[in-house]
Amino acid sequence: MARGDIVSARRFYELAAEKGLAGAAMAMGRTFDPGVLQGLGVRGLRADVEAARQWYQKAVDDGDMEATIRLQQLLRAANTATEQQ
Numbered sequence: 001m002a003r004g005d006i007v008s009a010r011r012f013y014e015l016a017a018e019k020g021l022a023g024a025a026m027a028m029g030r031t032f033d034p035g036v037l038q039g040l041g042v043r044g045l046r047a048d049v050e051a052a053r054q055w056y057q058k059a060v061d062d063g064d065m066e067a068t069i070r071l072q073q074l075l076r077a078a079n080t081a082t083e084q085q
Helices: 006-018 024-031 035-042 049-061 065-084
Strands: none
Touching: 006 024, 024 035, 024 049, 024 065, 035 065, 049 065
16 A cells, blocks of 8 residues: 555455454555545545445444544544535
8 A cells, every 4th residue: 555556455455354354444444535545645546435434433343443543533524524615
């Protein structure tokens, strides 16, 4: 993911998340998170707030405490973006 190959990263993380690895679900959420993608300078790939939310929630459900923070940040940013429209 750090090299910008988000598509390959998603395949890897999804396989690991299907095995119940909370960190992989968290990483999947990051591949859809607009803030993360923007921070990486990713171009040509659309962010998906709802997909990020679902993956972060799965990570929370699987026990990843950092995912709780990321989920809250994502929802705050989405609400702010909606209010500014």
